[in-house]
Amino acid sequence: MDPIDKQDRQHLPDDPFLTNMSWQGVAVDSSGFRVLAYHVRLYELAQAFLHAAVIICREAGESGEPTWPIGSACYFNLYHSTELFLKACISSRDPGAVRSIHEVADLRKKYAEMFPGDQYRFNTPWFVSVDEVSQILGHDVFSGVDKKPDQLYRYSADRSGTASKGIQSFTPGYLFNYMGYLQDRWAALWSSIVPDGG
Secondary structure, three states: OOOOOHHHHOOOOOOHHHOOOOOOOOOOOOHHHHOOOHHHHHHHHHHHHHHHHHHHHHHHHHHOOOOHHHHHHHHHHHHHHHHHHHHHHHHOOOOOOOOOOOOHHHHHHHHHHHOOOHHHOOOOOOOOOHHHHHHHHOOOOOOHHHHOHHHHHHHOEOOOOOEOOOOOOOOHHHHHHHHHHHHHHHHHHHHHHOOOOO
């Protein structure tokens, strides 16, 4: 039954976004997605965020004039996709193992424990955590938002609005090649870790 009956509908304003709408009839809902196993949902989300990063990166490169906010959005999607991919793999063996871990370096360690050996490795720029860098050098190297990559790429500032003290760079061509590598590598790893697809 329609939740808005005919009488109520005539008092609603017309939705201007329905006029001349592109891609008539193209839509999807989450009903099929929500019934998938948790680790499969995470993997599919990882693929979607990586795909979004690739699109942003391609458009930035083709424009010839990327901006840092565009680069930051690309990095955020890439970072988040990496987090989700690692969680998907780990959760395929132990669903509760990583729900409270968000830093890629920490997830990568857990992933390496569960899936040892070169056949399970993939390159990531976030293989060392902020805490590990500080321990190696013997003092705190990062402060504020620079301690949290996901926050850095999302906001470029801490809660008080203080900007990152670091300088980040975005080279679309390099990142585009790296993400192409990830697409292929993750597909191969997922087939190896979850042979039946989940």
